Amino acid sequence: MTSDRAVLLAVGVLTLACLLLLVGLVRTRRSAARTAADLAALRRRLDDLEDPGHRRSEPPVASRPAVAPVEFLITGLGHQAPEPERVHLDAPAFADVVLKESVVKAASFVQGVRRGLAPATRNRIRFEMRLEVRRARKQRRADLKDAQRELRARQRAAVAARTREAS
Numbered sequence: 001m002t003s004d005r006a007v008l009l010a011v012g013v014l015t016l017a018c019l020l021l022l023v024g025l026v027r028t029r030r031s032a033a034r035t036a037a038d039l040a041a042l043r044r045r046l047d048d049l050e051d052p053g054h055r056r057s058e059p060p061v062a063s064r065p066a067v068a069p070v071e072f073l074i075t076g077l078g079h080q081a082p083e084p085e086r087v088h089l090d091a092p093a094f095a096d097v098v099l100k101e102s103v104v105k106a107a108s109f110v111q112g113v114r115r116g117l118a119p120a121t122r123n124r125i126r127f128e129m130r131l132e133v134r135r136a137r138k139q140r141r142a143d144l145k146d147a148q149r150e151l152r153a154r155q156r157a158a159v160a161a162r163t164r165e166a167s
Contacts, residue, residue: 024099031096 001009089097115121 024095027092027095028099031092
């Protein structure tokens with residue numbers, strides 16, 4: 001592959017990435033506008049309910065039926081937890097969730113890399129590596145001394161066996 005093709009390929013990939021980010025930004029802004037409209041509608045409803053001259057259509061608190069207390073089952077053998085209710089998202093909401101999740105994953109990855117490459121972390125790793133190298137060196141020396149000691153003991157035993165055979 002020539003350098004011209006490599007440059008064109010890199011530019012194409014960057015262009016595609018920019019277009020994907022732009023599409024994600026547009027969808028995010030649309031969902032933000034939708035959320036702002038919903039928030040404004042909720043504020044209007046809340047203002048209508050808080051208006052002192054406004055008649056409430058719901059019954060007073062004293063006449064509401066009492067709600068039975070809910071029993072919580074902490075543990076139980078043989079009981080299966082109910083399946084969670086499935087949520088259906090339309091395409092823009094799904095894309096928004098996927099985009100947010102991927103942004104969070106990328107941000108956490110970048111934070112981990114940044115923290116892993118921090119000078120304090122590098123120094124701690126260097127210190128631990130030095131300790132491990134020293135420990136391994138001591139272990140190799142001890143193993144070598146043990147092997148030499150065993151070899152000498154075998155050689156002495158072989159010499160002693162030959163002298164017994166010769167006599």
